[in-house]
Amino acid sequence: MGDSNAGKDFQGTNLAKPIAYLGLLVCVVSASACRDGRSELDQLKDKTARLEERLKGLEAERASLRQEVLHLREIRGQLISSSYRKMNPQQVQVMEEKREKWEKLSEVSQALGLKRGSIVADVGAGYGFFAIRFAQMVDSADHVFGVDTDEELVRRMKHRIQKLGLRNVQVVLGSTGDPGLPSGLLDAVLIADTYHEMKEYRSMLSHLRQALKPDGRLVVLDYF
Incomplete structure (x- = not known):
């Protein structure tokens, strides 16, 4: 009898308490884990928010710097154009003699695919x-x-063209967004040392596309 009661006491009381304690421990650990998890998520959320805010600041700074660069390019272009327009014929000749050495005319002509009968436009032709x-x-x-x-x-x-007696050159006064060329007529278009100065390049390129034949070529040379 004593042994039987002892067994009941062991089963009914001694095991129940550790199980209850274990359950309480699990609840405490789970609550702590949940609190730690929320804390970690909150930290990640705060860090993400700070990084996003920093990114917005960098994007704004990038946009501001880009505008400044465009402004400086515009000023540079105006200064170059101003001095370019003031060149006398002798200065133009000297400049073009230098250009002959590094513009690689034959390679440009090949890139444009020029041959007898070709119709080509030099956009931003200058002199x-x-x-x-x-x-x-x-x-x-x-x-x-x-x-x-x-x-x-x-x-x-x-x-210059009249002085040289060239009858196959037509000079066109275009605008910043429209070269003023006929549609679907050109085999090739060259933009040399001018693309970086274009303010309305999307409109310009759209008009050039219209001016080119379906298999026409556009070649851009820019050393800016």
Whole structure:
């Protein structure tokens, strides 16, 4: 009998208490784990928010710097254009003699795919460096458009072309977003040392695409 009661006491009392304590311990540990988990999530949330705020600041700074760069480019372009327009014929000749050495005219002509009968436009032609040479090349362009947005440069380019007696060059005064070229006529278009100065390049490229034949080529040379 004693042994039986002892067994009952062992089963009914001695095991029940450890189980109850164990259950309490599990609850305490689980609550602590939940609190630690929430704390860690809160920390990650705060860190993410700080990083996102910092990213917004960097993006704003990047946008501001980009505007400053564009402004400086515009000023630089204006200074270059101003000095460029003031060149006398002798200075233009010296400049073009130097350009002959590094512009690689034959490679440019090959990139444009020029051949006899080709119709090509030099956009941002300035004094007509490329336009004149394309017109003078044997087995090259049949007709050349020299396009610029500066009235003074257009006037001087016309004068040079008339003086050289070139009849296959047509000078065009374009605008910042429209070169003023006929649609679907051109085999090739060259933009040399000018693309970085374009303010409305999307509009300009759209008009150039319209001016090109379906298999026409656009070549951009820029050393900015």
